Every structure is written in structure tokens, then in C-alpha cells.
Amino acid sequence: EAGVVQSPRYKIIEKKQPVAFWCNPISGHNTLYWYLQNLGQGPELLIRYENEEAVDDSQLPKDRFSAERLKGVDSTLKIQPAELGDSAVYLCASSFGKTGTDTQYFGPGTRLTVL
Amino acid sequence: KNQVEQSPQSLIILEGKNCTLQCNYTVSPFSNLRWYKQDTGRGPVSLTIMTFSENTKSNGRYTATLDADTKQSSLHITASQLSDSASYICVVSANTGFQKLVFGTGTRLLVSP
Numbered sequence: 708e709a710g711v712v713q714s715p716r717y718k719i720i721e722k723k724q725p726v727a728f729w730c731n732p733i734s735g736h737n738t739l740y741w742y743l744q745n746l747g748q749g750p751e752l753l754i755r756y757e758n759e760e761a762v763d764d765s766q767l768p769k770d771r772f773s774a775e776r777l778k779g780v781d782s783t784l785k786i787q788p789a790e791l792g793d794s795a796v797y798l799c800a801s802s803f804g805k806t807g808t809d810t811q812y813f814g815p816g817t818r819l820t821v822l
Numbered sequence: 823k824n825q826v827e828q829s830p831q832s833l834i835i836l837e838g839k840n841c842t843l844q845c846n847y848t849v850s851p852f853s854n855l856r857w858y859k860q861d862t863g864r865g866p867v868s869l870t871i872m873t874f875s876e877n878t879k880s881n882g883r884y885t886a887t888l889d890a891d892t893k894q895s896s897l898h899i900t901a902s903q904l905s906d907s908a909s910y911i912c913v914v915s916a917n918t919g920f921q922k923l924v925f926g927t928g929t930r931l932l933v934s935p
Contacts, residue, residue: 711865747927748928749826749911749913749927750866752922798866808853808871810871811923813865815863815864815865816863816864816865
């Protein structure tokens with residue numbers, strides 16, 4: 708069974724340009740997460756979906772970040788316009804449920820470099 | 823404030839040696855604690871999960887302990903291998919009705935031949 712798939716794996720853009728990341732979770736997983744991970748730090752939650760509903764987006768900088776999970780399966784995270792400080796790894800994770808014992812499975816991440 | 827602190831920040835050991843990584847947390851209300859392994863350029867992978875009533879959990883050469891009274895956990899790696907070189911992240915789940923994870927900053931382990 709395939710794990711969480713993310714693309715692209717790497718992205719280099721100039722500041723003020725838009726960028727989008729795509730995530731396909733493990734089949735059957737209802738909960739999907741987007742995290743931001745800076746170098747040497749643990750992941751920080753940006754947004755959590757339960758099916759197609761964004762149930763926790765309190766940490767998402769909504770002035771430039773947006774996300775969608777239209778059919779409750781794959782998801783897209785967008786940044787427009789990108790800033791230098793957005794350079795980081797963007798991780799997508801999924802879990803079957805939302806309870807504390809549901810394991811989150813992470814994708815390999817997209818490493819974004821903003822020049 | 824919910825926090826997870828890990829030590830040491832980085833560690834270098836010789837292949838075949840044992841090591842222990844530490845995690846202290848102040849997350850409340852506590853649900854469970856996980857140790858994740860994150861290889862360079864990859865996403866974190868869950869190694870162990872422990873709930874409040876569990877004191878120890880093993881996964882091959884990895885053994886995690888939990889002291890819920892002192893809010894401390896450790897991850898012991900036995901007979902280290904080169905493939906153990908990675909970051910090890912302690913993650914505590916808060917019982918808020920849904921899974922809210924609080925991540926530590928990780929311990930970067932390098933196993934040297």
C-alpha cells in the first residue's frame with residue numbers, strides 16, 4: 708500500500724511568486740494535516756481536515772496561505788505571494804481517525820526555497 | 823503552555839554502542855506519547871506509542887519508557903547501527919477531543935562507523 712504522497716519534492720521560487728503543494732493521503736484516511744517544519748525544529752500544524760472540512764486552521768496565515776480538500780481525498784496547500792521566511796519543509800500527514808491513538812503517517816515533504 | 827523538550831540536541835556514538843534520548847513534557851491533558859524517527863529528507867515515522875498506564879514499550883532495538891508522574895520519557899537504542907542515524911522526535915498528544923500533537927525539536931543522532 709502506498710504511503711502519503713507529496714509533490715513536488717523540491718521547489719525553488721523567487722519571493723512574491725505563488726507556489727502550490729499537493730498531497731495524496733493513504734487510502735481510507737479521513738483526517739489530513741499540513742505541517743510546516745523549519746530546519747532543526749519539530750513540525751508545526753498549519754491546518755487539519757476531517758474529510759473535506761477544515762476543522763483547525765488557527766495556525767494558518769490566511770493572508771497568504773490557503774488550502775483545500777475538495778473531495779475529501781487529496782489536498783492542495785498554496786502560498787501567494789511567497790516570502791523569504793516561507794522557506795521550509797511542508798509536510799502532509801494523514802490518519803484514519805482523529806483520536807489520540809490514531810497514528811499519523813507522514814509524507815516525505817516538499818522542501819521550499821524562496822529566493 | 824504545552825511544551826515538549828528534548829535532550830541532547832545532538833549526539834554522536836560509535837556503531838554498536840547504546841544510547842538514551844530524553845524527553846520532558848508539560849502537555850495537559852495527556853493522551854499519549856510517541857517517538858518518531860525522521861531520516862534526512864523524509865517524513866517522520868512512528869516508532870512507539872505509550873498511553874498513561876504504560877511504562878515501557880519496545881520496537882526491536884528501540885525501547886521507550888514513560889514516567890507519567892514526572893512527565894518524562896526516554897528512548898533507548900541498543901546496539902546502534904549506521905541506519906539509526908536520524909532525528910528522533912518526541913511527540914505528545916493532548917486529549918482535547920481530537921488529536922493535537924505537540925512536537926519536540928528532536929535529537930539528531932549520528933552513528934559513526
